Amino acid sequence: MPPTVSAKPHVIVLSGPSGSGKSTLITKLFEEYPTAFAFSISHTTRSPRSGEQNGREYHFVSRPDMEGMLNRGEFLESTEFSGNLIVSSTCSKKAVEDVTRTGRICLLDVDKQGVKNIRNSHLDAVFVFISPPSYEILEQRLRGRQTDTEAAIEKRLKEAKESMEFSKEPGVYDHIILNDQLDVAYQSLTDILREMANQAEQIRLAQAGVHDHPEFVLKYLEEIETLAENVLAERREIIELNKRRDKLREASRAVHKQASNVKTNWMCLNNNFLAMSTRDCKRLIDRDFDQINVEISQAEKKLKENVKKLYDAEKKPEIRGFNLKSLSREERQELDQLLEPYT
């Protein structure tokens, strides 16, 4: 029997000033969860551009049809570009349903008016505001992107002020994510969305009917295998780094233990033997030690992330346990001193 899960619609409304990093975060989200999220397809009264297909980039509709839909209240929000009489809607109710029915989480990237309209629409959604660290940094990012004219930047900055004020109103947003360090902001976003993404995965699995679609199972197993291989590779890397650190530790002990009148040591570097003063030897070993400690903590962090991805895919609960970290140079020196009488 395929798993049974509630098909509760999942919708995320993402909003924030232009340049606050919505697209950057969404791109990362699609990379990590390639199938869990999707945008709804908007309706527009403009004509298709070359290469655009009806129902893929947009639902292309006539102005009277669009007005009919607007009058019947079929849109959650809409925007009118008055100059050329084009009406675009980022989300018709049906377009949202088309996404959620497939078990995917529907992402809506809307401005503050869109947020207001959707809040009033009784749609069951999570509202997330992406905030830049400051107005000045927002300006720098908009300029750095090099996609807008000076006039467009001025307009975006003016609107940013309004939307940042709006975000402070109580009851509008469920979460406000400060996008200062991208990784930290992304982590906050995925903390909010992970549970929803996992549920969406289960809904899709249930709807795909695993018995009727063996290719779905195969794809899932391949995904698990790739994630498990990443975990193994990272573990191997940590073992190798630890071996190198043990060798350095031995070398450090040997240098510290030798008689005080020994001034020169032979160091083996990449198959070459070099004569070095004891001071330089110690300095080199300490530097390598610090470097390897950094590499080990980075590898351990990556291992944790890879294990988490694997567990997420397998729907296992998060592991909680010891948080082992490498000894600092000072801690190692103290330990060496303590162990001195026994070595």
Ligand SMILES: Nc1ncnc2c1ncn2[C@@H]1O[C@H](COP(=O)(O)OP(=O)(O)OP(=O)(O)O)[C@@H](O)[C@H]1O
């Ligand atoms: N945390 C960050 N640190 C530094 N630069 C960032 C960060 N987040 C995003 N950026 C950069 O800021 C610029 C604007 O980001 P992005 O295009 O994702 O914003 P946006 O909110 O999607 O804007 P729009 O609504 O106009 O599409 C991009 O050049 C992006 O690389």
